[in-house]
Amino acid sequence: MIDRQGLAKLVAADIPAGAFVNLGIGLPTEVADHLAPDSGVVLHTENGMLGMGPQARGGDVDRDLINAGKVPVTELPGASYFHHADSFAMMRGGHLDVCVLGAYQVSARGDLANWHSGAPDAIPAVGGAMDLAVGAKQVFVMMNLLTRDGKPKLLPECTYPLTGLRCVTRVYTDLATFLITGGGVVVRDLHGIEFTDLQNLLDVPLEQELS
């Protein structure tokens, strides 16, 4: 089992050099801290920027320069700004190489549920989640494999309201990394758990990656 930082490091290592990447709010944001400085990875924030730098501190804070989580950030050389329609055209048009998102649930065929708890009294709020889900060439999910009360979050079918259909390509969890393929769910890495124990936790049939 690996911790949040370990997971963020794993995801960062899988992002190709020079890729254009959108990191979702929360845990995915921490992936940025583990990207090699010379990786040439360019971060997109859906509120209208490519070339986003680290969080701004002290005198660098500028109320006009924030990320999608509304946290003050900085600008790297080669950055660009654009308006919201252009920014989401970039996402929807499939131009981002990778988008990393958190999730409540992922189904075996890559359906994503990450915007709505399903609670009837919740005030719904979707933001850019659905746009991110459909847009990027690859959608990586980062999450714990089990809920706090031990229920699996990788399921045959999502029970929470969906964010997008068949969009997730990889799931990084504390216990294992999964590839969602057209054919089935493939376990790529085990994080200190045996394959059979992992299979016993899930109702989804798993395959082991051929190496």
Place this chain on the structure above:
Amino acid sequence: MIDRQGLAKLVAADIPAGAFVNLGIGLPTEVADHLAPDSGVVLHTENGMLGMGPQARGGDVDRDLINAGKVPVTELPGASYFHHADSFAMMRGGHLDVCVLGAYQVSARGDLANWHSGAPDAIPAVGGAMDLAVGAKQVFVMMNLLTRDGKPKLLPECTYPLTGLRCVTRVYTDLATFLITGGGVVVRDLHGIEFTDLQNLLDVPLEQELS
């Protein structure tokens, strides 16, 4: 009867101060020469510019600065450049106050035919004509009222292929100026012809503007 210059002057006088205007290729282009310098009229060219100035001469010619007719032009203070999709969004979205076009034919309800002679062997070419026809708040047409062989170009129905439906609001001709209203065709100005003589030339019932 008035000549081309007289017609261009008439149209120019009817363009409100501060209006955003697109002048089509050919005769409509000459309207620019008759706009008062202090009118504040801003010219749009659909190949991506607001604030177009007069034709460029000599050392002012720049191959990157042309109008929709591909003639070198100049830039006025307060100009702006934008790409083709943004330029046609501006037109289609109804933001231009006036567009001035030439025509083969106009129908009594404002249908416009100005892009295709209808000849079966012609190579068709439409350019921005259809976009201009549907986009502007007002579409003014400038044309001779009769063809060279004396046939009226203001008709109950266009016989040439249409550019747009019910889009023309005014028709400026050598013999008279017509307002195309929801209800019918109203003669606003007679250019040296009697109303009854004008009516005799046309199969379209005419009304005289109440003054």
Place this chain on the structure above:
Amino acid sequence: MIVHETALEAVADTPDGATVLIGGFGPAGEPVELIEALLDSGAKGLTVVSNNAGSGETGIAALIREDRVAKVVCSYPRQADSRHFDDAYRAGRVELDLVPQGNLAERIRAGGAGIGAFFTPTGYGTMLAEGKETRVIGGKGYVLEYPITGDVALVKAHRADARGNLVYRKTGRNFGPVMAAAATTTVVQVEEFGDIDPEHVVTPCIYVNRIVHIGRAA
């Protein structure tokens, strides 16, 4: 384009029941002073189209607190301290039309661009597409979405030139350019006046009706 002396003067004629497009994404590009002026104008029964539904006591939150808003069209009403929206929504005093953020931006763009409707993949197969027309094109599912236009747009820009061309600052650009193009009357608060290179104009002056100089928050 008219330069107004005060924000109130620029929005005073906003009628009850108007649809108001309000720029900003969080604090960036939020036209705070124009929203305050809209509150002072007394307009009520408003439909507010904005990415968020306000937080704290200022801006859209104040409009909701003072019961001026009948409906909010937004992507993310829930924010840290969005209690005025939360209270009004739970009490049934404000209607919510929740739109995925990219569909919101594209629908506003379509409003300004004269597009009648468009098929977007975003939201396909989700509860936000329920009741909407869908179509599979080239093997991919799409939802038909319609344009959004406003009677008024309130936008914050960085600079305007003498004609009304605009540039923005950094991520403060966000919804400003598409909202400016989609409203009958676009009201802009700017931090400064000055020349703008024609190559750098973001919002051409054709989309700008009224400007107020507010200056830059310290």
Place this chain on the structure above:
Amino acid sequence: MIVHETALEAVADTPDGATVLIGGFGPAGEPVELIEALLDSGAKGLTVVSNNAGSGETGIAALIREDRVAKVVCSYPRQADSRHFDDAYRAGRVELDLVPQGNLAERIRAGGAGIGAFFTPTGYGTMLAEGKETRVIGGKGYVLEYPITGDVALVKAHRADARGNLVYRKTGRNFGPVMAAAATTTVVQVEEFGDIDPEHVVTPCIYVNRIVHIGRAA
């Protein structure tokens, strides 16, 4: 983004039958050297998407003269001295898909923006809408148009920075930004390299795959 030494190197792998988006409106923004390199590459059976169909002996006219073009998608094939297109069209050697200019621009934009189709008022009720799906929305007639994408885009820009962000010059901007976003491989010829203020970028580097420095025509 890769900087190539020669235009030929940048387009050499264009396959026969490719759809090539070619920027430019008349001489402004026309990527002449990239088109010449495409001719030298020997690629044939091309679908060319561009506003015009070439004039004189250079650019798209040369591609047509050398029988490399199977189909032209454009708004205005007829120009002063467009004889190579005229001849090929009349001889049935090149197919023409005539698209109103604004629909062409919007369809290419839709291709880059992931829009599945859109309803446009342009062309409604005309022969260019024959056989197309139409719909009346809010009392106004619209035609359904589909996105255009390319395997390759050939674009001329003014300047690129080290990452591949682009700015254009004056009306040379025209179709460049939408074409750059709508092609699998976007090849750009630039007049110069240099820094670009992030506020002034017109085409973000994400849309640029290959750059060749050609310099500015005297």
